[in-house]
Amino acid sequence: MFATLSDRLADTFKNLRGKGRLSEADIDATAREIRIALLEADVALPVVKQFVGAVKERARGEEVSGALNPAQQVIKIVNEELVAILGGETRRLRYAKSGPTVIMLAGLQGAGKTTLAAKLALWLKEQDKQPLLVAADLQRPNAVNQLQVNGERVGVKVFAPEPGNGVGDPVKVARDAIEEAKRTLHDVVIVDTAGRLGVDAEMMQQAADIRDAVNPDEVLFVVDAMIGQDAVTTAQAFLDGVGYDGVVLTKLDGDARGGAALSIASITGRPVMFASAGEKMTDFDLFHPDRMASRILDMGDMLTLIEQAEKTFDAEQAMKAADKLAGRGGEFTLTDFLEQMQQVRKLGSLSKIMGMLPGMAQFRDQLENFDEREIDRIEAIICSMTPAERANPKLIDGSRRARIAKGSGRQVSDVNTLVDRFFEARKMMEQMARGGGMPGMPGMPGMPGQGKRAKAKQAPKKGKSKRVSGNPAKAAAQKRSQEQQESQRPANPFGAPMDPADLEKAAKEFQLPEDFSKFLK
């Protein structure tokens, strides 16, 4: 459906290989692809034009024409420009010097203000502040109630003197809230306001009145990451109507590409300060411009993938499987495979996960035609096997095969293929896991525990065989060395996370093994 920018550029540059330099026409073609990519990411048109102009200028001027791989160069330029706009100015919340700090939230209906208010309160609470939530959304039915429930969930007091549902004066509520905060010694006041449209002059005036009443230290514009071209109009309307100092992007856990971030940052010059990505109250963090840039361009995003994996995977099970692949703790069986497959499914659709791996662009078509139910069928086949068969698929003979096929409602040949493929894949993974890391993965940069890993890697090589030696003495030695490795590893593999910078670097350098493609014909 959506080809990534990298794909598009790769296409454009395909015929250019061997050319000494890029012609003006080539650069124009490139610019057009960038334009489409940005538009599909919902970046506003005026911003796109300006941006493409800037990129074109740079591309014409320097690096690109002489570079070996012009596509990569252009992407690099685009990425840099994006990060420059998105992260040009990062700053923290300003706290008031005296008296309570007032933070006011404003935005369209359904942007997520009320939920965000509670998330922000929790985040502030973790920073040792004493936030007070103020229910100044008296418009939407039960918005007050929602804030109260959310406040309770995060353990923050909610100031809600009016029942809402169209009753009460939000300006007065906001003003009273400041007094209340002073009286009860809360040092941050978060004012949740009603959603309003940029074209609604009356409501905008009300927002301005609230602002004047509470004189906020920060006004945050809350905007949904899915917003389209209207982002610019709305952002400008709020800037003129209420004025704001920072932007909060919500619903980033969706798969919208979030071009709005770029539009707003570029049109208004206000930085995106926070990102909210998830339904849990803790899913709230500072904004990372570089990741957003990759996202807008829809470049493979290993970091996000790894993060998601860490959130959803059962760490113990995953480690076990990884160990097995690396030749420790028995063979990687179909049971493990099934477990892993089920875990991966929790991350979302397989085609999407695969799309997040860099270098997958060439298989995009296959991925898009991929039927997710294929996985269900595989699951059915594996589930139709006995535990013994799963542990040792070599057991499966003709009659077993027929039984499995019948049990899963598939053809005998499907069972066959599955088993064959499984062996093939296992061999490949074991090679990857043991044979000095990944082919095509140039030296992983200094990771904590690198030395230990090296030792761990040597051990199975020495044994030459995964099986426990027949000689009891040797077996004992093996076991001992295994235990040693075990104890050398940090007790909790996630207790000592690696430096994010390293991780990022590793993710960038990471590439799929070259022989990968041969399986995908």
Next chain:
Amino acid sequence: MALEWILLIVGIAVVGLLVLVGLLRSGRGDKVDTPTVQPTQAPGTDLLEPPESVTEPEPSAPTLERPEGRESRLVRLRQRLSGSQGALGRGLLALLSRDRLDSDTWEDIEDTLLTADIGVAPTQELVDRLRSRLRVEGGEAPDPRTVLREELLTLLNPEADRRLAVSGADGQPGIVLVVGVNGAGKTTTVGKIARILVAEDRTVLLGAADTFRAAAVEQLATWGDRVGVEVVRGPEGTDPASVAFDAVKQGIDAGVDTVLVDTAGRLQNKAGLMDELGKVKRVIEKQAPVTEVLLVLDATTGQNGMVQARVFSEVVDVTGIVLTKLDGSAKGGIVVAVQRQLGVPVKLVGVGEGPDDLAPFDPEAFVDALLGG
């Protein structure tokens, strides 16, 4: 240890792909049954025909009566649209009435359409068609306004059935399931639809299957109280499918005409939540077929709206779209792309915060409003 992770993820991906591609390849030979979800061309007619009683005297009219007359609603819709969107139509017309249409002008037209969130591909299609028509018909071409109107209408497919199937077959209640992403305006839409149905003297029951968001049930209950409609609810955090089941059960027992089921907002990329939604629908259908699945789309939504429509269609077979917040500066052009690709028509539009600000979608009026007429 991060190395472990990367290895593992890739490993899994490799196994997955190898096995899958293998199966796929072998499967292609013996025609694996893949019941792909077909976009329904005329969604109003898929599950059941709305029975006679629902069909209005005038065939083109939606099956709904409104508390406010159809004409006045449309007038208001037009007014709202002309405020926010007329600029698009007027801008285009100004462009098209120029004597010579050079490449710059075409680019401007394209830009104007893009700014309306219509999307790159439909814009291209529209511009190409306009171009060839104006070129072929040359000097005798009807005035550009007519051409543009026709082309925009073609994109919106005015023949699509836009009636709401709010009655079930065999005396069973019509069941309307309302789905969408967070903050699109589902609960508000359910409330507004309930008002319309009540005004039409139909008995309605609301099912508050949004058990996730704080106070969503109360929000719906407030809507229900205003028009005296009962709301079936479960405690917060219960399985939404069970609430939906109870609502439909009560609806059948009480012999109501329509059961409206509100669901929690969910982002379409959350596999677990989408499965949950699929379950809600399956469970409801144990008792009575769902006559209408409405996807609520926010007019401000950009290209992601397409993905939303596709994924929700795959899971619950969306039969109609409600385009909300159209009274803002957003143009809602994404529905053009949605209808073009999935064939799911827009059935209702939300044009304001007032309880009766929900109007049937009329493509001609919509386009006319776009063009400032």
